[in-house]
Amino acid sequence: MNTYTDFILKHLKALLSIDSPTGYTKGVTDYLIKEYKALGYEPEKTVKGGVLVDLGGKDEKNAVFLEAHVDTLxxxxxxxxxxxxxxxxxxxxxxxxxxxxxxxxxxxxxxxxxxxxxxxxxxxxxxxxxxxxxxxxxxxxxxxxxxxxxxxxxxxxxxxxxxxxxxxDPRTTHYTKRIYQEPFPGRQIKCSHSPWLCRLFKRRAILLQNVNSIQHFTVYEEVGHGGAASIPEGVTEVLSVDMGCVGDGLECKEYQVSICAKDSGGPYTYEVVSNLIEAAKKANLDFAVDVYPHYGSDAEAALRAGYDVRHGLIGVGVYASHGYERSHVDGMKNAFLLLKSYLG
The missing domain is CATH 2.40.30.40 (Peptidase M42, domain 2)
Known part of the structure; x- marks a missing residue:
């Protein structure tokens, strides 16, 4: 797992160094396209400016759409x-x-x-x-x-x-286990779901044998419509990889992966949430299930746009969201391993 962690942190630091407020994301999407091409994939840029990458896998008529945003505040x-x-x-x-x-x-x-x-x-x-x-x-x-x-x-x-x-300035600092970043950008998303995920699937033979998976890096999540377009034919499920909330009244800690059962827009698909919980238990992961009181996601935007899909939301535990955000390396490990267990 140390190899995974080193790779995650390497690309996390690179992504955090690229300015990408909503409406100004070309630098970060160009970086993603370059990295994916170097790995042998064929990324595409959407008209809206996001990035699509087909990871392959079986059952193309029931594909899972993995969404994460790279725009920041x-x-x-x-x-x-x-x-x-x-x-x-x-x-x-x-x-x-x-x-x-x-x-x-x-x-x-x-x-x-x-x-x-x-x-x-x-x-x-x-x-x-x-x-x-x-x-x-x-x-x-x-x-x-x-x-x-x-x-x-x-x-x-x-x-x-x-x-x-x-x-x-994100003021990114890595203290052994913890990662601090400010101000606020959905920067934590960049550690949740970035090129390292694709590379680990490819280089470490964590192949998606059973599920056709497509990644979508969105660029307008912070203003509510990032996930409202660009879903290809054959997708039946949208899984947003965002941040897990940490705070009063919630179970999640910074070193856990959070599974969201409901946010301000309503409940996530019951079967998807249940399957995520089972996948986390099967892999013996440190996880929490929570209800986020003030939150919306790319997966939710897809449903509001009229797509007929199931939807779910997971994320690395993040404290002080939209402030001096604080995450833990173990939270990233748990998020990665949950994706591996769920998609495998």
Whole structure:
């Protein structure tokens, strides 16, 4: 298993280093396509910008569609203010409380990238007498580019404009077993379901003998419609590999794989959830079954789009979702082994 773990961590770090806020994902999908081609597969890019990879296997009339998203949370410039600082609009469910104090990159349409910091407006404690009582929203925080700016015209001269993407530094840190990442991006998804999965199936002879499996890396999950398209003919089941929630009222821990029975959109297919539980028990895995109160997935988006499929959701245990996220290597192991047991 150490070989698997090393490979997972190698590609996890590579994926996390690529900025991919919703709407700006070409870099990360190009990386996926390159890696899959190197392994001998034939990945395809969808019109929407996602990546499809057919892993093969039997029973093409009852294929399992494995979905994971590689888009992350981030922001977009909504206004260049009179003082040259940048007002933001969030991409996905990004929270201004977690954005404050973070380093970021402003990606211009011309391809130039400028560094900056997201701060509370009037952020000096020695000046702002209402620092503590100010609610953090995207009306009260702003981005300060590192360039010398003091007027609205300065950032415009640099090529910065409304609509530019703002990507936040994930601050990925690996402490022996635990992996920290901030801010929030569905970055944890990248550790749940990335090229290592395909490679391990291929290189380690973990072949999908009984099930035809197709991978779909989506790029609009954070805004709700990532899984709402591109499902090929013959797919009868959609399994979303996302994050497992860790928090009050839930069983899942960071070192476990979570099986979701219900989220904010309703229950997942009873038979799929039951089969996932049986597969986890059969493989003697450390797992939890939970109900997520504030959650939606690519699999759920597929049903809302009208696809006639069964659906399920699993994920690596992640604490502080959309904040300074914290995961455990054992959680990734358990998620991988659950997929192996379930699909094999």
């Amino acid at each position: 981030g922001a977009m410039v909504r206004e260049i203010k009179g003082n040259g600082r940048l007002a933001l609009t969030p991409l996905g469910g990004m929270n201004a409380n977690n954005a404050e104090g973070e380093n970021c990159r402003i990606i211009t349409r011309s391809g130039k990238v400028y560094e900056g910091t997201c701060q509370l407006c009037n952020a000096s404690v020695h000046v702002n007498g209402k620092y503590d009582e100010t609610q953090r929203t995207f009306d009260t925080v702003e981005v300060l580019p590192d360039e010398k700016i003091n007027t609205k015209e300065t950032p415009k001269a640099l090529g910065i404009m409304t609509g530019d993407i703002v990507a936040f």
